[in-house]
Amino acid sequence: MDTDLVIEKLRESFETGITEVITKNPKRVTVSIRPDLILKVGEYLYKTAGFRFIIASALHTKRGFEIHYHFSMDKTGLVLSIHVVLDNENPQIESLSNMFNASNWIEREMHELFGINFLNHPNQEKLISEGNWAEGVYPYRKEFK
Amino acid sequence: MSRKTLIPIGPYHPLQEEPELFKLFCDGEIVKDIKWETGYNHRGIEKLSESKTYDQVFFLVERICGICSTSHPFAFANAVEEIAGIEITDRAKYIRSIIGELERLHSHLLWVGLAGHFLGYNTVFMWAWKYREPVLDLFEMITGNRNSYAMFKVGGVRRDIENDKIPVIRKILSDVKKKADLLTGAVMDDPVIHARTRGVGILTKQDVIDYGAVGPTARASGLAIDIRRDDPYAAYPLVNWKVITAETGDVFAKAEVRLLEIYESISIIEQCLDGLEKVKDGDVNVKVKEIPEGSGSGRAEAPRGEVFHFVVSDGSNSPARHKIRAPSYVNIATFKKSCIGQTIADATISLAAVDPCYCCTERMAVAYDLNSGERIMNASELISLSARMSNELKKNLIRQK
Numbered sequence: 001m002d003t004d005l006v007i008e009k010l011r012e013s014f015e016t017g018i019t020e021v022i023t024k025n026p027k028r029v030t031v032s033i034r035p036d037l038i039l040k041v042g043e044y045l046y047k048t049a050g051f052r053f054i055i056a057s058a059l060h061t062k063r064g065f066e067i068h069y070h071f072s073m074d075k076t077g078l079v080l081s082i083h084v085v086l087d088n089e090n091p092q093i094e095s096l097s098n099m100f101n102a103s104n105w106i107e108r109e110m111h112e113l114f115g116i117n118f119l120n121h122p123n124q125e126k127l128i129s130e131g132n133w134a135e136g137v138y139p140y141r142k143e144f145k
Numbered sequence: 146m147s148r149k150t151l152i153p154i155g156p157y158h159p160l161q162e163e164p165e166l167f168k169l170f171c172d173g174e175i176v177k178d179i180k181w182e183t184g185y186n187h188r189g190i191e192k193l194s195e196s197k198t199y200d201q202v203f204f205l206v207e208r209i210c211g212i213c214s215t216s217h218p219f220a221f222a223n224a225v226e227e228i229a230g231i232e233i234t235d236r237a238k239y240i241r242s243i244i245g246e247l248e249r250l251h252s253h254l255l256w257v258g259l260a261g262h263f264l265g266y267n268t269v270f271m272w273a274w275k276y277r278e279p280v281l282d283l284f285e286m287i288t289g290n291r292n293s294y295a296m297f298k299v300g301g302v303r304r305d306i307e308n309d310k311i312p313v314i315r316k317i318l319s320d321v322k323k324k325a326d327l328l329t330g331a332v333m334d335d336p337v338i339h340a341r342t343r344g345v346g347i348l349t350k351q352d353v354i355d356y357g358a359v360g361p362t363a364r365a366s367g368l369a370i371d372i373r374r375d376d377p378y379a380a381y382p383l384v385n386w387k388v389i390t391a392e393t394g395d396v397f398a399k400a401e402v403r404l405l406e407i408y409e410s411i412s413i414i415e416q417c418l419d420g421l422e423k424v425k426d427g428d429v430n431v432k433v434k435e436i437p438e439g440s441g442s443g444r445a446e447a448p449r450g451e452v453f454h455f456v457v458s459d460g461s462n463s464p465a466r467h468k469i470r471a472p473s474y475v476n477i478a479t480f481k482k483s484c485i486g487q488t489i490a491d492a493t494i495s496l497a498a499v500d501p502c503y504c505c506t507e508r509m510a511v512a513y514d515l516n517s518g519e520r521i522m523n524a525s526e527l528i529s530l531s532a533r534m535s536n537e538l539k540k541n542l543i544r545q546k
Contacts, residue, residue: 024227027376028227028441028442030440052354052357052370053357054357054451054453054470055453055455055468055470055474055475057455057466057468058468059457059465059466068440068455068468070442070453070455072375072376072451074370074375075375076375077375077376077377079376079442079444081442081455100354100355100356100357101355101356101357101478101481102355102356102357102475102478104478105474105475105478106470106474127183127184128183128184128187129184129187139192140191140192
């Protein structure tokens with residue numbers, strides 16, 4: 001499936017849920033979606049279109065908590081980043097880990113570094129700091145003036 | 146319910162050179178469940194990266210991993226060059242690929258040795274590491290360093306490979322190839338290695354897709370993914386080579402894939418050397434003015450699989466966010482599939498089969514208090530914490546139900 005077709009299919013299936021599509025080149029595309037659609041978009045990419053989940057990058061910006069879910073289409077070399085913006089006060093989003101195990105660890109890591117809550121995660125324990133960090137301290141959060 | 150025995154591997158174990166703790170919950174000889182604990186080795190690289198300039202980050206990411214110390218700069222360079230829209234010169238492309246493949250060569254030889262060591266077959270360990278040595282010498286000749294080569298920068302490489310060095314490189318490579326023949330023949334035909342690795346630690350294709358595993362771990366289960374071919378970078382589109390796969394997904398298949406990849410690497414390096422000879426002496430750098438605002442995803446095929454760097458730039462001279470995903474991060478997680486149901490003796494080689502790299506998997510931050518701005522832990526607190534953790538661990542391991 002080439003890049004244009006993927007975007008077209010995504011637009012068809014999730015019309016209003018897609019807020020922005022940035023095509024930097026045929027191998028690098030970022031699609032911004034409404035956070036409540038993440039499960040459906042993830043399911044479409046993983047099960048129907050055959051994407052591989054690479055990793056998710058969370059970042060704290062003035063807009064709130066942003067997550068880029070990076071998916072790879074290995075046949076074409078496309079890296080598709082699904083971008084969501086979460087609320088600054090109560091960042092939470094559905095977990096993808098019930099669909100594939102690849103996101104299990106990174107969601108736990110984002111939970112402990114950014115304090116983002118992944119709903120229905122099978123096991124949202126700490127990954128890298130078990131027992132040796134202060135509770136409620138999220139080192140990757142930033143303060144904005 | 147039967148009582149399970151806990152067998153710890155780690156946190157400091159003579160077999161593993163890095164700290165981590167595998168807890169094997171066993172019923173008799175059989176591993177019933179497994180838990181992994183990490184966090185002993187955090188260095189805060191993702192966060193540190195935000196305080197370094199783009200030029201400095203190369204030295205930082207090079208230190209994520211000692212064995213594949215060029216794959217991280219490779220992926221980072223790809224990401225930053227994507228943001229700035231930089232096309233590097235052909236000569237730099239060839240040099241980058243040569244360094245990348247030499248690294249794969251020494252890393253695969255290192256793994257074969259370690260795998261032998263894990264099996265209790267120390268002759269393989271001695272051989273493989275002896276044959277790896279000339280590759281490190283080659284690195285020293287080309288880059289000045291046996292490890293952490295400091296060759297990459299935005300827009301090219303830091304040192305040229307002079308054409309008069311090429312015959313020496315070819316000579317060493319042909320020697321390595323002969324030794325690799327010897328080693329491959331010995332390993333592939335050895336009945337003891339067959340007995341210990343065939344049918345052991347099997348990962349099915351579906352497991353690989355589920356866990357998103359990459360590199361030789363995925364290719365040994367019949368999933369032909371290789372970033373060098375799928376999302377080509379540097380000189381890989383300019384040379385001929387093939388992606389090695391195997392079907393069975395056991396430890397033997399992983400060894401087979403790595404051993405055969407040694408030959409592909411040698412072939413790629415030879416073709417790159419041909420390329421270097423054809424490209425006239427010239428620039429290995431393009432001028433880079435500034436890194437504009439934007440984001441870039443850089444990928445590189447490390448010896449262990451795909452390295453992924455996501456860099457967000459705010460237009461300043463250092464990254465605003467730098468996310469790093471090393472291949473071991475997804476490969477180690479597959480132990481749940483490969484080890485459960487095995488005997489303890491087979492579990493160790495199954496764990497080692499993904500060529501795990503713990504320092505790649507751990508990149509943490511120094512924590513500051515949000516209100517006071519003070520470090521949450523200072524050195525003496527860390528030392529007492531470490532002593533407390535060791536005591537707790539000892540207690541837990543002894544009194545495990």
